[in-house]
Amino acid sequence: MKLALGPILYYWERETTFSFYDEIAASPVDIVYLGETVCSRRHTLRTEDWLEIADKLAAAGKEVVLSSQALIESESDLMTLRRIVSNGKFMVEANDMGAVHLLAAAKLPFVAGPHINTYNPQTLALLADLGAKRWVMPVEMSRDALVHMQAARPAGMETEVFAYGRLPLAFSARCFTARHHNLPKDDCQFRCMDYKNGLTLNTREGQPFLALNGTQTQSASVYNLIGELDAMRETGVDVARVSPQAFFTAKILKLFREVMDNRLPAQSAMQQMTKLMPAQACDGYWHGRPGIEQSYLAAAEDAA
Amino acid sequence: MSPKASLELVCPAGNLPALKIAVDNGADCVYMGFKDNTNARAFPGLNFDPASAREGVRYAHSKGARVLLALNTFPQSEKWERWQAAVDNAVEFGIDAVILADPGLMGYAAKNYPNLRLHLSVQGSATNYEAINFYHEHFGIRRAVIPRVLSLAQVEQVVKNTPVEIELFGFGGLCVMVEGRCALSSYATGESPNTCGVCSPAKAVRWEQTPKGLESRLNGILLDRYGKDENAGYPTLCKGRFEVNNETYYAIEEPTSLNTLEMLPEMIAMGIAAIKIEGRQRSPAYVEQVTKVWRSAIDAAKRAPDSYAVNPAWMAQLNKVAEGQQNTLGAYHRPWK
Incomplete structure (x- = not known):
C-alpha cells in the first residue's frame, strides 16, 4: 500500500509552507497532493509557487498531484483551474465536475478527489471512461460500501482512502472564520491564518464538535484509521491518505509507514499518536456509524 | 417564446393535497419524490406511492402544469436497483422531467430514455458553467438547479456561458453549505x-x-x-x-428563510428559467400561501419589470410561514458571505 499526503487544508504563512514541504521531501511518503483546495482568497502561495514545490518533491522521488479547489464559483477560480489542468507535468486531482470536464476534454489522466461524489460502481466506471486513474472514497463511506465498490472496480483504477486528519465535511460560500470575527468575507483579514489546525466549535456543554476552517467545516475529532490498515489492504485499497496538520505531520507519516510495513503494531502507533493529534480520534464512518464515534481502542481507553 | 418571458414557478409537493393546491394556485411545475430514500426529503409520512404519483401527474397535466421527480440522492452501491427502478417508474408514470444528482444514474437515464428530460439537482453541486456543461455534453441535461452559494453576479456569469436552463431557489429553508457537499x-x-x-x-x-x-x-x-x-x-x-x-x-447560520422576492426583476432580466420554492416537508397550507404570493409576484415582475416593487402584503404572508420568522437574501447578496 502507498502512503499519500493530502493538500494542506489550512492557511499557513508562506515560509511555514515551504519548510513544511522541505520536511515532507525527506519523509517516507509516496504521493504528495499540492495546492489550495479551500479558499481562493488565500494567496501566500500562487500557482507558480506550488509548481516550484512540486518540482522539488518530484526531484526527491515523490509522485506529485496538483489538487483543484473544491468550490469553484468565479471566473478567476476557473482561470486558476485552467492553469492547473494545463500544467503539462503533474497529474491533477479533480475536486469538482468542472475540473473533470476540463481534464476529460484535454484527455488527461486524473485523480477523482474526495469531493467528487463517487458513491456507486456506475459513477466510478464513468469516471474511469473519462480518464480517472485513481479515486478517493467520499469520507462518509463505510468499509462495507467500499467492498461493493471494489468488487466492481474498473481495471487499472486505484483506490485511495482518507485515513488521517480532521475530516473535511462541508463547504460553503460563507466564511465561518470571518463570521466568528464579525468580518465580511471580502474583508476577512485572513484571520484563518491564526488557526493553524482550524478553529474548534464546541457545543454549549463544551463538547468539541466541529472545526471552522474558513469556508470549510471540518470534524473537531481527528479521523484516524491507523488501526484499520490491515482491513484496508484486505479490501484492496491502494493508497492511504494523511491530511496535513500544523505540527508532527512527518511523525504521523512515519508511524503510518511503520504500521504499513509491519514494523510497528497499530496499537503502539495509536498510543504514540495520542500526543501528536490536535484532538481526540474518531473512526465511525469506516464502521458505518456516525462519523464522530470512535471504536478502535475505545474500550481500552475507557478502562484506563 | 424567449426565456425571459417564460420564467417558471416550481413548487414543492410533499403529498397529493400539496400538489393539487400548488397547481390550483398557479405553479407552472411541481416537484415530488417517491416514498423511499431516492430523494433528499425521505421523511416519514411524506412523498408519493405509485398510485398517488399517477394521480398527481394526471391532475397536474389536466390543468396544464408539469411534474418533476426528485431522484437526487446518490445511489448506494448495493442498492443501485432501487434508483434505477425509480427512473423506470418515472417514465412509466408520465413524469415530465427527473431531477438527478448522481452521474452514474444520469448515465443510465440518458442511455435508456433518450427522450426523458433531465435536470441536474442542486445536490449535484454544480457551481460553475464548466461543471454544468459537463452534464450537458455527457447526458444532455436541459436544466440545472444552482446551489445556494453563488452571488447574483456569479449566477449571471453561469447563465451567459451555458446552453442549459438555470433554476434558482427563491424561497424557503436555506442550506448554508453547498448542497451535495455536506456530511x-x-x-x-x-x-x-x-x-x-x-x-x-x-x-x-x-x-x-x-x-x-x-x-x-x-x-x-x-x-x-x-x-x-x-x-x-x-x-x-x-x-x-x-x-x-x-x-x-449561531456560528454557522441563524434559523432563517431565503426570500428573494425583491430580486425577481433582475433574475428575469438575466434569463433565469425557473424559480424554485423549497419545502416538500411543509404543509399544504404553506404551499398554498407561498405559491399564491410567488405567482402574483412573478406575474407582476413580468408585466412591468421597471415599476415592480415588493408588495408589503406579500412579505407579510410569507413571513407567517417562514422558518425562524426571518428573511435573508443569502449568498445572492454578497455581504451575507
Whole structure:
C-alpha cells in the first residue's frame, strides 16, 4: 500500500509552507497532493509557487498531484483551474465536475478527489471512461460500501482512502472564520491564518464538535484509521491518505509507514499518536456509524 | 417564446393535497419524490406511492402544469436497483422531467430514455458553467438547479456561458453549505442527504426540558438550549448555537428563510428559467400561501419589470410561514458571505 499526503487544508504563512514541504521531501511518503483546495482568497502561495514545490518533491522521488479547489464559483477560480489542468507535468486531482470536464476534454489522466461524489460502481466506471486513474472514497463511506465498490472496480483504477486528519465535511460560500470575527468575507483579514489546525466549535456543554476552517467545516475529532490498515489492504485499497496538520505531520507519516510495513503494531502507533493529534480520534464512518464515534481502542481507553 | 418571458414557478409537493393546491394556485411545475430514500426529503409520512404519483401527474397535466421527480440522492452501491427502478417508474408514470444528482444514474437515464428530460439537482453541486456543461455534453441535461452559494453576479456569469436552463431557489429553508457537499448530518447521526436523503433526521432528535432551559439534541449532541421567551425551531444541525472561543452564537447560520422576492426583476432580466420554492416537508397550507404570493409576484415582475416593487402584503404572508420568522437574501447578496 502507498502512503499519500493530502493538500494542506489550512492557511499557513508562506515560509511555514515551504519548510513544511522541505520536511515532507525527506519523509517516507509516496504521493504528495499540492495546492489550495479551500479558499481562493488565500494567496501566500500562487500557482507558480506550488509548481516550484512540486518540482522539488518530484526531484526527491515523490509522485506529485496538483489538487483543484473544491468550490469553484468565479471566473478567476476557473482561470486558476485552467492553469492547473494545463500544467503539462503533474497529474491533477479533480475536486469538482468542472475540473473533470476540463481534464476529460484535454484527455488527461486524473485523480477523482474526495469531493467528487463517487458513491456507486456506475459513477466510478464513468469516471474511469473519462480518464480517472485513481479515486478517493467520499469520507462518509463505510468499509462495507467500499467492498461493493471494489468488487466492481474498473481495471487499472486505484483506490485511495482518507485515513488521517480532521475530516473535511462541508463547504460553503460563507466564511465561518470571518463570521466568528464579525468580518465580511471580502474583508476577512485572513484571520484563518491564526488557526493553524482550524478553529474548534464546541457545543454549549463544551463538547468539541466541529472545526471552522474558513469556508470549510471540518470534524473537531481527528479521523484516524491507523488501526484499520490491515482491513484496508484486505479490501484492496491502494493508497492511504494523511491530511496535513500544523505540527508532527512527518511523525504521523512515519508511524503510518511503520504500521504499513509491519514494523510497528497499530496499537503502539495509536498510543504514540495520542500526543501528536490536535484532538481526540474518531473512526465511525469506516464502521458505518456516525462519523464522530470512535471504536478502535475505545474500550481500552475507557478502562484506563 | 424567449426565456425571459417564460420564467417558471416550481413548487414543492410533499403529498397529493400539496400538489393539487400548488397547481390550483398557479405553479407552472411541481416537484415530488417517491416514498423511499431516492430523494433528499425521505421523511416519514411524506412523498408519493405509485398510485398517488399517477394521480398527481394526471391532475397536474389536466390543468396544464408539469411534474418533476426528485431522484437526487446518490445511489448506494448495493442498492443501485432501487434508483434505477425509480427512473423506470418515472417514465412509466408520465413524469415530465427527473431531477438527478448522481452521474452514474444520469448515465443510465440518458442511455435508456433518450427522450426523458433531465435536470441536474442542486445536490449535484454544480457551481460553475464548466461543471454544468459537463452534464450537458455527457447526458444532455436541459436544466440545472444552482446551489445556494453563488452571488447574483456569479449566477449571471453561469447563465451567459451555458446552453442549459438555470433554476434558482427563491424561497424557503436555506442550506448554508453547498448542497451535495455536506456530511455534517452523517458525522453526527450516520445519515446524510447524499446517502440517505435526510439532514438532521427526526428520529435522532431529542427534546428535553432541563433547569437550564429546553434543550435540543441530535444523536445526543447538544444543538441548542432555549430560554423561556425564545422560539425553538426544528433542530437542523447547522442552525444551532455553539461555543467558539468562549462565545456562544449561531456560528454557522441563524434559523432563517431565503426570500428573494425583491430580486425577481433582475433574475428575469438575466434569463433565469425557473424559480424554485423549497419545502416538500411543509404543509399544504404553506404551499398554498407561498405559491399564491410567488405567482402574483412573478406575474407582476413580468408585466412591468421597471415599476415592480415588493408588495408589503406579500412579505407579510410569507413571513407567517417562514422558518425562524426571518428573511435573508443569502449568498445572492454578497455581504451575507
